[in-house]
Amino acid sequence: MSANGVREQYESLPYPARDPRDESRRLIVGSPSHLAEIDHYVLGGRLDAGWIAAGRPFRALVAGGGTGDATVMLAQQARDRGLKAEILHVDLSDASIAVASARARARGLDGVAFRQGSFLNPLPEAPFDYIDCCGVLHHLPDPAAGIAALAAALAPHGGIGLMLYGALGRRGxxxxxxxxxxxxxxxxxxxxxxxxxxxxxxxxxxxxxxxxxxxxxxxxxxxxxxxxxxLHPVDRAYRVPDILALLDGAALAAAAFLPEILYEPGTHLADAALNRRVAGAAQQERWALAELISGAMSKHVLYALPRARADRSPPRSDDPDVIPVPKDIDPAQLAAALLNGQVPVVTVGAVRHRPTVSAAAAKVLAHVDGVRSLRAIHSRMQQDKRILALDDVVGAFGALYAALRPLGSLLLKRGAGG
Ligand SMILES: C[S@@+](CC[C@H](N)C(=O)[O-])C[C@H]1O[C@@H](n2cnc3c(N)ncnc32)[C@H](O)[C@@H]1O
Structure with a gap:
């Protein structure tokens, strides 16, 4: 089936169906392309120093942006964070672009350009700091050509947020x-x-x-x-190894699959001895095993980076100057619940999980606000005479981060100084 069939479909049925009037009552957020995730997984936490403090525009491509979910989220989150963004939304479908641009207008968002066309054609605006391509590559006649076009449009320090269909969860x-x-x-x-x-x-x-x-x-x-x-004319689904091979063909590699907890085999295996065996497997093998064991993944969300950088993207959690960033949680409320012995059950995909958080870690969590570094949190805790050594705060935070990051609830960034 031709790319024309795909265009015709999205001209008559823009997807996902969105009404610009809804922008006054809610912002749709999700993964990939949440700005806190981009900072953490793609930019090494340097968005404040490298772009905001430097007054440098953040340049993003939304490839096959459809009715605008990623474009609107990115532009709104950039504005909320004081980041000047230049976002190019490219889509084959005029009807989808009409919806996306009406949504951006409804919010008064600037810095977004809309273009009807294929991102497979060279884009004069390249290179981009970030590229979103969500639910698109699996609808291309040649996904390898698609990822190669994206890789060619990416700056060396940049990364790509992808969503691809998952073969096992789409059974039937x-x-x-x-x-x-x-x-x-x-x-x-x-x-x-x-x-x-x-x-x-x-x-x-x-x-x-x-x-x-x-x-x-x-x-x-x-x-x-x-x-x-x-009824889609062009549609295929992927297992983890297929995705890794697709990326490899474009000199890219996966930095993380999200939510990370679903991609740990131990999350799905109720047997401690078997868990110990899979825990020793290499990262790529663990991602693949988790998918096979779970059987429930109908989509894969991931961040891909140029191969040479893929294993060293996020900031380090043991750096006292790192800033913990809460995502979709209220840290003070969660800390109070944990200190009261109430451990919430978190549902991620088909998994119900109870994070293990010590009292010391919960006390650190109470001071997390997305602005204070671990060093600043330590100073506050010293005023409260709760914890005296910076190492104690860093150690307790390490355990907190290990419990909440896989759920997507706690990320990292660096301050404006770098
Ligand atoms: C399933 S929709 C996803 C839309 C959006 N990314 C989202 O996640 O909400 C796929 C979109 O990709 C667009 N598309 C497919 N092939 C394309 C190409 N080569 N260049 C630009 N857009 C393309 C379609 O027109 C459609 O709007």
Whole structure:
């Protein structure tokens, strides 16, 4: 199927379906491309020093930006953080761009340029500090050419946030796509969607999609989601090793798969002896094993970097000048709960997890605000006469970070001084 078929689909059914009027009541945030994640996983925590304090614009490409989720999130978070951003949103579909640009306008966001076209063509604005490509490469006739085009547009210090479909968690999707190639091979989207809905009603419980609890786009009700899932003309899914090979072909490597906790085999294996065996495996093997053991990953979110930098991206958690950044948690509230002996159950994907956090770590957490470094937290705690040595704070923070970072709740950055 041609790239034209893909364009036609997104002209008639921009995906995901979004209403610009909703911007007044909520900001959609997620991974990849949350600015705190980009700083942590891609920029080594240097966004404040290298861009904000330096007055240098942060240059991002949103490749196949669709109806604007990443573009709007990035532009809004940049503005909230006092970062001057220059964002180029490229998409094949005029209809999708119309929605995305209306959303940016509704928020009064500047610094965003929209362009109809293919990111496979050279972009004169390159190189970019960051590239978002979420849910796009698996819809290209040649994903290797897609990732190569992105790698070519990336600055050496930059990185790429990707989302690719996961093969195991999408079990049954491709069976139903195949059935629909017979029952609704072509024609207008409306009648094809109607046939797909009819088929879903009629499927037996033995059908793999009917049995798959990890796929919900066809149950939400909107036509764009259903078409994207079951009638897409170009769609493939990946296992972790396929993704690593795809990246390798473009001289890139994965820095992290998110949420990190799902990519640790031990998260899914209820057997201590087996866990000890897999804990010794190399990182890439652990990512792959976690996917195989879980069986639930219907998408993979990851940050990819030029190969030479992939293993040394995040700042170090034992550096006293590092600044802990809370994400999607209220540190004071969580610390109070932990100190009261209430350990919250966190649901990540199909996993329910109870983080282990010591009292010393919870006391450090109470002072985390995204601004104070570990050194500043230590000074405050000294005033409270709680902990005296900086090493104690750094040590307790290490344990806290090991418990909360895999959940995506605690990241790191450096201060404006570097
Ligand atoms: C599934 S949507 C994802 C949209 C968006 N990235 C998101 O996550 O919400 C895929 C988008 O990629 C666009 N697309 C596909 N191939 C493209 C290409 N070669 N150049 C630019 N856009 C492309 C489609 O038009 C569509 O809007």
């Amino acid at each position: 999707v491709y069976d139903v796509q195949e059935i629909l190639r017979t029952l609704a091979p072509d024609g207008a989207p409306g009648p094809r969607v109607a046939t797909a809905r009819r088929l879903l009603q009629a499927l037996p419980q033995t059908n793999w999609l009917a049995r798959n609890p990890f796929i919900a786009d066809h149950l939400k009700g909107d036509d764009a989601g259903l078409f994207d899932l079951l």
